Amino acid sequence: MRSLAMRKQNYYLDGRCVFCRKVFTQADLTDEHIIPEAINGSLVIRYGSCKECATRSNQEYENQALNVDLKVPRVLLGLRGKSKGSGPRDARHMPEVFAGDSVMGEEGKRLDFPIEDYPKHFSLVQFSQAGLLVGIDRGATLVNPRLAFFNLGGNGLENVRTRVPFINGPFAMMIAKIGYCYAMAEYGDDYFDATDIRALLMGTRDDVYNFVGNAENPERLSTRHLHGLYFRRRAEWLTVLVHLFASCHSQQGTNICNPYEVVVGRAL
Ligand SMILES: [Zn+2]
Incomplete structure (x- = not known):
């Protein structure tokens, strides 16, 4: 049985x-979910963010990532939303489904599904390795994105394609935030120089693909829980592997995974 839960922990900062x-x-600080609650994240920095910063992260990228990039897995997995009514059960505006291999749908036949019959698969965009790890300035432009497919199985609709809208930026920013907040929760900022990634998250720079990519080599990681987070050292850098939807891994049983990797800063 696929797990839709992950490790629970509360962290306290300074x-x-x-x-x-x-x-x-404390009254002016709000709990910061390291992985959003809307995808069942259960690691929390208690009193972690001020209202201005929480509003910024929600409005600038997290809401869009959750409602666009992660809409299909949220609905298919029935993950709870923050507020009743606008949560994952709201299956309106699901991406259109086309027969055959046509991704963009010009020549594909559009199919209409009741939500119960919606194809049980989803995809997430994958990135090149983070620019800082390879010495390339990748800026804010997404080049050569690939898709990772997650097949939840069950209704025989593997030969259809869904046309998921994709907006460059918010999803990668959400991944950056997850990596940064996890490093702060586990280590605090005495352990790595967070100046640059913090500037990214505060909106004073926008070169998200210098910080966020996919790991260069697939790794054998746990698929037992819904999400997993791991630290790595890459030369002088501290990185965080962000393994979303680990338990929905498409090659069940192999555990060979291709997580996101966030460069959180130079290790001190
Ligand atoms: Zn703040």
């Missing part, structure tokens, strides 16, 4: 907002 690092009273 009374400063994880993003802007200013000091606030």
Whole structure:
């Protein structure tokens, strides 16, 4: 049986907002879910972010990533939303389904499905290795994205394609935020120089693909829980592997995975 849960843990920082690092009273800080609650993330930095920073991360990228890039897996897996009514059960505006191999659908036949019969697969965009790890300035432009396919099985509709809208930026920013917040929760900022990735998350730079990519080599990782997070050292860099939907891994049983990798900063 596929797990839709992950490890639960609460973390406490130093009374400063994880993003802007200013000091606030507890009343002015809000819990920061390292992986969004809307995809069953259960690692929480209690009193982690100030209201301004929480609003910024939600509005600038996280809401879009959850409602566009992650819409299909949220609906198919029945993951809860933050608020009733607008949550994952809201299956309106699901991507259109086409017969055959045509991804863009010009010549494909559009099919209409009740939500119960919607094809049980989804895809996530994959990136080149993070620019900082390979010494290439990748900036904010996504080049040669690939797709990773997750087949949840069950209804024999593997020969159809869904046309998932894709907006460059928000999903990669959400991955950056997950990696950064996990490193801050586990290590705090004495352990790595977070200056650059923090500037990215605060919106004063936009070269997200220098920080976010996919790991160069597939790794054998646990597929037991829905999501997994791991630290790696790559030369002078501290990185975080962000393994989303691990338990929905398409090659069940092999455990050979291709997680996202976030360069959170130079290890100190
Ligand atoms: Zn803040």
